[in-house]
Every structure is written in C-alpha cells, then in structure tokens.
Amino acid sequence: xxxxxxxxxxxxxxxxxxxxxxxxxxxxxxxxxxxxxxxxxxxxxxxxxxxxxxxxxxxxxxxxxxxxxxxxxxxxxxxxxxxxxxxxxxxxxxxxxxxxxxxxxx
Numbered sequence: 781x782x783x784x785x786x787x788x789x790x791x792x793x794x795x796x797x798x799x800x801x802x803x804x805x806x807x808x809x810x811x812x813x814x815x816x817x818x819x820x821x822x823x824x825x826x827x828x829x830x831x832x833x834x835x836x837x838x839x840x841x842x843x844x845x846x847x848x849x850x851x852x853x854x855x856x857x858x859x860x861x862x863x864x865x866x867x868x869x870x871x872x873x874x875x876x877x878x879x880x881x882x883x884x885x886x
Contacts, residue, residue, distance in 0.1 A: 781878040788871055792854055795880065802882050817878035823871040824858055
C-alpha cells in the first residue's frame with residue numbers, strides 16, 4: 781500500500797479504488813480483504829491488547845460502498861500473528877510497509 785494512505789478514510793478510498801481495478805463491483809458487492817503489517821496505531825475493542833507493538837493480520841470485510849462519504853464503512857478485525865489477541869478495529873493510523881490483499885474473481 782502507498783505510504784500516503786495513513787488514515788481510515790484514506791484506507792477506505794484506497795480499498796475501493798483497488799477493488800474496482802480488480803473488477804469488484806464495490807457499489808453492490810461486499811468482499812473480504814486482508815491487510816498485513818505494523819500500523820502506527822490501532823483503536824480496537826473486544827479482547828485484551830497483548831500485541832506489544834507486534835505486526836498483526838487484519839481479516840476484514842468491506843461492505844458494498846456505493847457511498848464513499850460514509851466514514852468507517854469498513855468492518856475490520858485484527859488478529860495477531862501468534863493468534864494471542866483479536867478484536868474489532870474502531871480506528872487506525874497506518875504506518876509504511878502495509879500490504880493489501882483482495883480476492884481474485886473467477
């Protein structure tokens with residue numbers, strides 16, 4: 781992912797843009813996505829944070845995004861690589877070196 785994508789709204793726009801490039805109809809189709817890397821910060825809830833700043837995997841879901849002006853329309857979870865912590869992402873600030881993976885359509 782480009783280093784200039786750092787905030788939740790920027791991420792949402794970037795995911796939508798990349799999904800469209802992958803021929804995913806973002807206006808009517810919900811789709812999963814995966815991000816990997818070490819974010820600068822994450823606000824999340826559910827489980828106890830035991831990440832100690834370690835990289836995490838985000839197993840996430842993008843709803844149909846016909847209206848991209850809706851902030852935080854993405855539904856994102858995080859799972860630490862060692863699977864010791866998991867939770868729902870409320871907000872985040874990305875750091876460089878993040879990777880985005882989208883589904884491959886048949």
